[in-house]
Amino acid sequence: MTPPLGAELVDRSPSAGDVTLFGHWICPYSVRVSFALAQRGIVHDVVDVPPTAARPRGFVVPTEFVEHSPRGEIPMVRIGADYRADSLPILDWLEESFDGRSLLPADEVGRALVRDRTVWIDAHVFAPMIGIYYGTDETRIADASTSLAAGLAAMGEWLEESPWLAGQEPTVAEAAVIPVYVRLDALRRLGFAGPVDPRVAEHITRCTALAGWNAVAWTDEQSSDFVGRFERYRAARRAQSQG
Template identity: 30%
Template sequence: MIKLHGIPLSPYYNKVKIALLEKGVNFQEVVTTPSQEDELLEKSPMGKIPYVEINGHPLAESTVILEWLEDAYPTASLLPPTPNGRALARELTAMLELYVMQPASPLIRHMLKGSKPDAAKCEDIRQALARGIGAVAKLAQFRPWLAGEDFSFADLSAAGVLPVVARLSQSFLGEDMTQRLEGCPDYLRRLGERPSVARVWTERDVSLAALMARRD
């Protein structure tokens, strides 16, 4: 039995959860928040989520978990069949997480607190997001999936990152920055029609609504 630790609001948690669903792996979700407590650090050395426990063996970092799943459950592969295709899927994953999600991450704290960053900070974030989304646009295939014909790591990452960045940028920057990625609306529609993604998005939205209700 695999135990998946984290919360449905995390795009990285949702990336792993979609992978588990796609591969048909039996797993249990355990609500766990990031922490620097010793108990968590023993299992996730940076105190981050998600992490998994595989028959009691802990493993952290979402992309590392995906690679483990790919090795352990090679059927229903989440990487394209060719070396170049696999490299592109991994490259897009890195671009989305390093240059799209990370620049937007400071806005999460403001969303949770109900505060607003100053204008200069917002402009810095806008410029960083524009550059990151531009980089993704140069690589994205949309044939029909982000890295080509095969649903892959890149789509798992996009399913976690793009809706979060869309919400944050619309709320704080006055513009849904993901719309700068040509083809994004149709792509997100296709993602949402996939049962694994639809389930994860629904459960994420329920968790977000509960969190915002508590904040208010």
């Protein structure tokens, strides 16, 4: 069997146990970091910290997380004795901290393109994605759905030029968008009605062959758990607004 792209990488982290991700599968920002760690072959530990809304009753938030997280948000990463929060700065920090398969091109022009596209994805793809599942009325859900389809179509234009979002190799831009791909089925069940640009559909297929994909792909159970949570959230908000 051909190993997935990136799987042949040698771990160059100082030693196992030096890198810890505090995160959770349901958090799209954590998924970005999980993907990047796995794609780059950086050996790491994971401390499961569900977002507040998804914490089981009695969940004890680890003291290390409380002490070092500036805003109480996941993802947070520890490398040695240093900590960082916020997914996109964490991705940059991983680039600075580890050799090996980089998710940034070597040249400055290429790097600038990755940064521009990553920020664009955050505003025009991630934001409508979140708008869909936090949408509580049909109009807002439909508007977010239209915006997400438009964002994906714009990404399709980039993919006309190259197989990856910002060039000939997977980059931080792939890490930025991967949570959208991971939850696409769940988004459909929560109201995403728009088409997925065919060039993006092909890109999704390419992404599923990456080593990082295996670390973040959802099972059907995870998709259903996610959908169920947001259906209950919507029902509760509707009941609130009627009462």
